[in-house]
Amino acid sequence: MSDSILRVVDNSIGQLPDDLPKDDVSKLRMELFRRLKKAARKAAKANGLLLYLPVQRVRSTLAPASFVISQVSGEGIGIQSNEVLGALAADRGNSEPVDVDGSQGTRIERVVPPAEDAEGSFSSRRIEYVLPLPDSPLPRWLTVTFSTVGDGDPDSDFTSALVDLFDAVMTTFRWSYA
Incomplete structure (x- = not known):
């Protein structure tokens, strides 16, 4: 690392x-x-498998954003995917059902205040896709969590454009098994 x-x-x-x-x-x-x-x-x-951070500038601007891909297992807890998705949708903010490459999941959007110990931080806009792993013998979910401070305003056009870009990336997501 x-x-x-x-x-x-x-x-x-x-x-x-x-x-x-x-x-x-x-x-x-x-x-x-x-x-x-x-x-x-x-x-x-947070059980992250992959962390994506933009490190190349585009027209001299670095996008203040990241996303993390994690896997969560429900092994041994005896609950179904739809129960997990329903509980997440009720608990975490604005949510809506999504279909990502045939997997019926949930997209959750919320604004997260800055950490109390973070000096000079901004609120961030967070988008989370929670998707059950298709054909998994055990209850497992993949979460793809995007976070951006944008230009410091979670509701600005720039921040919303970054969210739209991430949502566009998620439309290209495909399940693949090695």
């Missing part, structure tokens, strides 16, 4: 202006490494 984070940090630091003081570059490098490592640990703690 640390090697991947170091590659991302080195690539990002390489995009900084050459006239930036070396002390500032060192501080930025350490802060970026710390934040990325924290994001990776948080994703792993």
